[in-house]
Amino acid sequence: MATKDYYNILGVNKEASFDAIKKAYRSLAKKYHPDKNPNDKFAEERFKDIQEAYSILSDSNKRANYDRMVEAEKQGYFFDDMDSFFSGFNTHRENAQVKFDDFGGFGDLFSRIFDKTDRSRSKTRPKRGADINYELAIPFEKAILGWETVISITRDEECPTCQGSGARLGTNVQKCPDCGGRGKIKFTQGNFSVNQTCPKCYGRGIIIPVPCTTCNGVGHFQQVRRIPINIPPGIENGMRIRVPGQGESGVSGGPNGDLYIIAKVMEHKFLKRQGDDITCEITIDFIQAIMGVTVVVSTVDGKVRLNVPAGTQPGTILRLKGKGIKKANGDGNGDQLIKVNVSLPKNITEKQKELLKKFREE
Template sequence: MSKRDYYEVLGVARDASEEDLKKAYRRCAMKHHPDRNPGDHAAEAAFKECKEAYEVLSEPAKRRAYDQHGHAAFEHGMGGGAGGAGYADMGDIFGDIFGNIFGGGARGGPRRGADIGYVMELDLEEAVAGIDKRIEVPTLVGCHHCNSTGSADGVLEDCATCHGRGQVRMQRGIFQMQQTCPHCAGRGKTIPNPCKPCMGQGRLEEEKVLSVKIPAGVDNGDRIRLSGEGEAGPPGTPPGDLFVEVRVRPHDIFERDGDDLHCEVPLRISQAALGDTIRVPTLHGDLELRIPAETQSGKVFRLRDRGVRSVRSRAPGDLYCKAVVETPVNLTQEQRELLEKFESTFVGEGARRHSPKASTFLDGVKGFWDRMTN
């Protein structure tokens, strides 16, 4: 079966920059990594394919040879300009990219435990004030039956394949390279008598109960890292990390925009026309807000420093209150008669000066019809 073009494998153009190659490789490898696709042979093959493509295209000398000769550049001893050192460095490149994601590269021996994620839903008040929360996270923990060794009697023997080194040498043409021992997964040890509860893995599935301190001011999408609280790693390796992602539930009154809050303040027609002093809610108690006479619906009042105190800068945002003038409903007979008497005072051209938006609207309509008839 012929090999696919390396640029096609990574999904980049032939003039892609070094940074573009690295990003494309990261996406490809994360998608197909064996840890994320256990038992999926197609994903394993795709992972090896994108790794091979990056190994060639990330090194300038090899990339030039590939651009000139294609895959033939690395067959029958060609491509020697890259030198044996080029292959020796590939494990380091791989480790640089994935060291923080999977806990080690091709030469780093057994990987650490996987990172895990947890979504925590909070009320707006909890997110603004901060809170301590207890969570239950299903994960892999160290087996207490064998003290996380995987051995029922604590006996470990040197691996017969790698002789306890955790690495094996592979010959590729004229080049030699090291890779993690496939027999012991880089541990350098084998287990003659595996622990039955964990089947020699040194890990068990369990629900871990943790206390998480949520700092004041967090927002949707913020993540809190709990180092070492992820999945337990294979025996002899450190655990992964737990990332708690914050999701803030919609609020009945306030809508958050960064560190600012927005709300709507309903006003009666009389309050908007005559002016009034009303009380508006904030997350820290009610405040008085003066409504000036002749306030129009949609006017926004700004209350400084009444928003959310930023989790990063600790500077407070503002609260924006939007006036919404409501049409009265369920009128009594007396109220209806009063409104009818009030409406009767708006007669003739003089009525327009009491309705600024209506006046502007009518002028616009008149101009429109004048243009249509001329």
């Protein structure tokens, strides 16, 4: 039991009167006083314990609460079954909190009983595994057309051999004897009391006498998993896809977390997205614009030939039907829109100048 036995420290029984406690304290304090025992570590510790014990047992309020706490510990209320502790205490809980609040140094012991974070750490309480967020870089074309791919994730999984207990098959996990399963130990230095993580069980509240050989007693480990992912056509940058149950393992029978794929759509050097359409630009020279030309244009599913008709004006937008994004309402696909730029020569020769003059006169 982690809580100090103050009666034992003062060598009195639990029914001892105030006078008997005072008497015991005086004689022990004299015996172990540091002035009488210089450089004696043991005496120093004893002296501190004696003072602490007296400070609690000489105050009727503190003594009553201490007694109650020890009683609760004896009945296992602190450790294994928080819920029954609560149901047993519920009717008195309001009173109890008021009383414990003005209890100074002992308040923390009681607040710990009511502390929700400690309850959630209880080994027997099923806990859902954490979600995993995975940023997936998606090539532009795949984002438009849809993509079946496989990703590798590293996630925390429950050990299948011991099913998370950490104990070798046929053996059991035991409550930590040092901290009584609480994971914390109360240390007292002078008038100060602090809760420290139990050094025996590292705060887990349990010890594993014979560790599972698969997980070395940890109960879970990091696993690399390959997970097939189906990217729907038309996914946009930043969209999230939920893959249920593929996150971290749940604890104590709790459900697994989910895997979230966050789409990072890569840019295309030529194509851009605009709603359900895809846009791009081409540049032809002025003679091609005047006389018409056939050019090769990239689309999300390969290159196609595009006729630029004679007399196309700069800035004209040509349309490739159905080469855009599959519409969400199932109403076919968007288009690819091609903006036609026309380049004009900056320098021309004398001969070209003559020809252009003739062209104008024509």
